Amino acid sequence: MSRVGDVVNRQPILTRPMVLLLITSVCSPGSFYLLMPVVPLYVATAGVGGLGAGMSTGALMLGTVLMEFAVPALLHRYGYRLVMAAGLLLLGAPALVLLASSSLPLVLGVCLVRGAGLGIIVVAGAALVAELVPPDRRGEGLGLYGAAAGVPSIACLPLGLWLVGNVGYGPVFITGAAMSLLTLAVVPGLPARSARIERGSVLGLPSRSARIERGSVLGALRIRGLARPTLIFATVTLAAGALLTFLPMAVPAESHHVAAGALLVQSCAAPLARWAAGWYGDRHGTAHLLVAAVLAATVGTAVLVWVGSPVAVIAGMGLFGLGFGLAQNVTLALMFARAPESDFARVSALWNLAYDGGMGVGAIVFGLLTVPMGYPVAFAVTAIVLFTALAPAWLDHGAASKG
Numbered sequence: 001m002s003r004v005g006d007v008v009n010r011q012p013i014l015t016r017p018m019v020l021l022l023i024t025s026v027c028s029p030g031s032f033y034l035l036m037p038v039v040p041l042y043v044a045t046a047g048v049g050g051l052g053a054g055m056s057t058g059a060l061m062l063g064t065v066l067m068e069f070a071v072p073a074l075l076h077r078y079g080y081r082l083v084m085a086a087g088l089l090l091l092g093a094p095a096l097v098l099l100a101s102s103s104l105p106l107v108l109g110v111c112l113v114r115g116a117g118l119g120i121i122v123v124a125g126a127a128l129v130a131e132l133v134p135p136d137r138r139g140e141g142l143g144l145y146g147a148a149a150g151v152p153s154i155a156c157l158p159l160g161l162w163l164v165g166n167v168g169y170g171p172v173f174i175t176g177a178a179m180s181l182l183t184l185a186v187v188p189g190l191p192a193r194s195a196r197i198e199r200g201s202v203l204g205l206p207s208r209s210a211r212i213e214r215g216s217v218l219g220a221l222r223i224r225g226l227a228r229p230t231l232i233f234a235t236v237t238l239a240a241g242a243l244l245t246f247l248p249m250a251v252p253a254e255s256h257h258v259a260a261g262a263l264l265v266q267s268c269a270a271p272l273a274r275w276a277a278g279w280y281g282d283r284h285g286t287a288h289l290l291v292a293a294v295l296a297a298t299v300g301t302a303v304l305v306w307v308g309s310p311v312a313v314i315a316g317m318g319l320f321g322l323g324f325g326l327a328q329n330v331t332l333a334l335m336f337a338r339a340p341e342s343d344f345a346r347v348s349a350l351w352n353l354a355y356d357g358g359m360g361v362g363a364i365v366f367g368l369l370t371v372p373m374g375y376p377v378a379f380a381v382t383a384i385v386l387f388t389a390l391a392p393a394w395l396d397h398g399a400a401s402k403g
Contacts, residue, residue: 026151030155032152036157038161038169042098043055064119079191092178123352126142147272147275153270217346220339225334236294238382239301240358245366250375269325272325277326286330287396292323296319297320
């Protein structure tokens with residue numbers, strides 16, 4: 001059949017369950033992104049400095065990572081609908097507790113619980129996309145899902161900082177809680193258990209059994225071809241955790257508008273690159289984009305050495321955003337392509353462990369580096385770490401080309 005015919009006969013992506021999932025992916029991450037740069041500032045103003053700020057992001061990611069180990073088993077037992085509802089509740093409600101105090105133990109506890117909610121949502125969401133979307137359009141579907149999840153970051157990362165400066169912390173915490181809790185309204189329309197069966201009924205196709213593998217999450221690393229993209233993505237997210245947490249504090253105090261603008265540029269570039277990578281990857285292959293992703297992220301981080309220059313900060317964050325978005329789509333698409341359907345939940349959990357573990361470790365280590373070295377040297381060290389990921393990216397590209 002001709003290529004034109006293939007395109008015409010492609011199964012649709014935007015089924016009803018997929019649309020509802022996209023609504024969830026737009027609304028719930030708003031709670032996360034709105035508070036991500038705000039909570040570290042909230043802690044820092046309480047007198048605990050950069051280390052405390054890094055610990056808040058680290059606690060958020062720790063809660064996420066710990067929960068991600070459990071999500072495949074929870075999906076196996078309770079299904080997508082109940083698990084997603086629990087995640088939205090845990091992500092949203094604890095934000096209201098921040099109204100009580102900026103005490104570091106309290107904030108860290110809130111971050112742990114909200115991180116657990118985030119861990120549920122991201123693992124269940126990505127696994128559900130992989131099941132809802134036809135295999136020949138999976139990269140594009142993941143890109144669309146990633147772009148939708150990136151929309152809140154475009155508005156909410158800079159909006160959170162702006163709101164704090166104009167209305168204070170309290171309204172920001174209330175808004176963050178509401179963005180997650182209101183999303184509970186769409187959960188009843190999501191598939192209860194088998195997304196593959198749900199898609200078949202919507203399209204009038206024969207249903208295929210869809211089961212969730214109960215093996216350990218880290219055991220998924222034994223699946224051939226998953227280790228390298230996992231390592232590469234974890235390295236990129238190390239830098240992301242450092243940059244998104246500390247950029248508002250790294251720029252000169254009189255230039256907070258520069259930090260807000262740079263976060264806006266980064267949060268626009270990442271979802272656009274994520275969607276474009278999915279569209280391109282479905283048509284021309286994915287693995288060779290890994291090198292471009294790591295290179296863009298490395299150069300963008302290195303440019304931040306000149307953190308006193310507004311042009312360097314905005315350009316560096318924009319370039320990093322492109323690399324980050326490419327890496328998000330390419331690594332996840334490769335991992336799903338290399339695993340059987342029964343392992344989709346474990347693959348999603350593994351990828352999200354790399355994402356959130358890297359973010360948390362990156363924030364904490366970067367905070368430790370800034371004490372003796374300062375921000376410019378810490379950015380340089382981060383760029384060097386990113387540069388090392390070019391080797392496995394090149395090896396994976398070579399292996400994929402031969403395969």
